Amino acid sequence: MKNWQRYPEYKDSGVEWLGEIPKHWQVKKVKWITVRHKQGYYTEQKYVDSGVKLARITDIDDFANVKFDEMPYVVISSKEEENFKISSGDFLFARSGTIGRFGLVRHAERSVFASYLIQFKFKNVNVEYLRYVFMSHFFKENLISTLHGGANQNIHAENIKSRIIIFPPLSEQKAIAHFLDRETSKLDKLIAKKQRFIELLQEKRTALISHAVTKGLNPDIPMKDSGISWLGQIPKHWEVKQFRHCAKIANGQVDPRLQPYRSMILIAPNHIESGTGRILYKETADEQGADSGKYIYQKENILYSKIRPALKKVCLATEKGLCSADMYPLTPVSDIYSKFLLFVMLSEWFTQFTILESDRVAMPKINRDALNECYMVVPPLIEQKAIAHFLDQETAKIDTIIEKTKTSIEKLKEYRTALISAAVTGKIDIREEI
Numbered sequence: 001m002k003n004w005q006r007y008p009e010y011k012d013s014g015v016e017w018l019g020e021i022p023k024h025w026q027v028k029k030v031k032w033i034t035v036r037h038k039q040g041y042y043t044e045q046k047y048v049d050s051g052v053k054l055a056r057i058t059d060i061d062d063f064a065n066v067k068f069d070e071m072p073y074v075v076i077s078s079k080e081e082e083n084f085k086i087s088s089g090d091f092l093f094a095r096s097g098t099i100g101r102f103g104l105v106r107h108a109e110r111s112v113f114a115s116y117l118i119q120f121k122f123k124n125v126n127v128e129y130l131r132y133v134f135m136s137h138f139f140k141e142n143l144i145s146t147l148h149g150g151a152n153q154n155i156h157a158e159n160i161k162s163r164i165i166i167f168p169p170l171s172e173q174k175a176i177a178h179f180l181d182r183e184t185s186k187l188d189k190l191i192a193k194k195q196r197f198i199e200l201l202q203e204k205r206t207a208l209i210s211h212a213v214t215k216g217l218n219p220d221i222p223m224k225d226s227g228i229s230w231l232g233q234i235p236k237h238w239e240v241k242q243f244r245h246c247a248k249i250a251n252g253q254v255d256p257r258l259q260p261y262r263s264m265i266l267i268a269p270n271h272i273e274s275g276t277g278r279i280l281y282k283e284t285a286d287e288q289g290a291d292s293g294k295y296i297y298q299k300e301n302i303l304y305s306k307i308r309p310a311l312k313k314v315c316l317a318t319e320k321g322l323c324s325a326d327m328y329p330l331t332p333v334s335d336i337y338s339k340f341l342l343f344v345m346l347s348e349w350f351t352q353f354t355i356l357e358s359d360r361v362a363m364p365k366i367n368r369d370a371l372n373e374c375y376m377v378v379p380p381l382i383e384q385k386a387i388a389h390f391l392d393q394e395t396a397k398i399d400t401i402i403e404k405t406k407t408s409i410e411k412l413k414e415y416r417t418a419l420i421s422a423a424v425t426g427k428i429d430i431r432e433e434i
Helices: 078-083 127-135 137-145 157-161 170-215 338-346 348-358 368-372 381-424
Strands: 010-012 020-022 026-029 034-039 052-055 091-094 102-104 111-113 117-122 164-167 223-225 233-235 239-242 247-249 295-297 302-305 314-316 321-323 327-332 375-378
Touching: 034 157, 091 127, 102 127, 117 157, 127 137, 127 164, 127 170, 127 381, 137 381, 170 233, 170 338, 170 348, 170 381, 247 368, 295 327, 302 338, 314 338, 327 338, 338 348, 338 381
Parallel strands: 052 111
Antiparallel strands: 010 020, 026 164, 034 117, 091 102, 091 117, 223 233, 239 375, 247 327, 295 321, 302 314, 302 327
């Protein structure tokens, strides 16, 4: 963190975990500034096309703002609307989910708030400063520490009202909020640029894979029409085959509660990183408490998530194990190299085909028949291996840059959090910075 100026004089806050605070600041509990708190409106009625908007947990963004753009409309009596009305300056806290998730209402529209939110109205405080206090690490950690079940428990109004917060004079609250608006805006813009850079790298990765598995590595090789409009030209000596002739989809399930299956690694879609083929972590069937039928897969099989194919959840098995019934274990035929097949299934054209097929059913998934009917381009085995090796090397370079960029984003976010906490606890004096 930049070497910010400290206040000239401090005093003991009287709170062990808080330590010293500026001499002219005060320590209060949230209840001393609370005008009212109220749990939200509960309804089982269907949403309608117009009327009164309903704020939900999902309408609170990651920057503690209440967003009205995507709120649904509800039918509500005028009495209930008045009782659960949202006004500018309100704070809405989530009762469940991420502990401490909240949003400040800056410019209210005609709306009420849902039952999984708690509305707070405050007095004698600058709401923009209070927003940063509630965003601070010290407030959230202290809030979590009061919950017997940790971060998975529901929040109640009393949990929030009993929390300690620190109050500078109102003029200083406004100055701190202005300072943090300016500094966090700089950080947020930098984070957004880095996130966009990651998106471009991911697009480059996909394009690289898609080109290699349909055009090969030699740009001067003679080409021919594939006979498939969305594939276009392919190398002259390559073949076009239906998926059924390239890999076999496993049948038959086993009970993961029985040995030896319960001790085997069980892979589900959540264990696989979207779009990369990387297995994020491994757990046994027993560790997951699995109790429904699973498929057996063999080493070098391809595991493909049939649910929501747009996510591109596909990986190469490194040992024998089990996979979720939401996945297909695929055994490549003798003239198909497993790693090449993995890259084919990560390519954009393959994903677009599976998305098209999955859109034809109510649940976004691709069934066996549709997958078997998909076409893929097949080079000779030696070329498959060369392409897979090339893509291993090139995607690894891209992935390294992506990981480094992600790390730098996390450091910026940590700095952002630290800066907010330092400012609202008086560890830095920003009065000369405005």
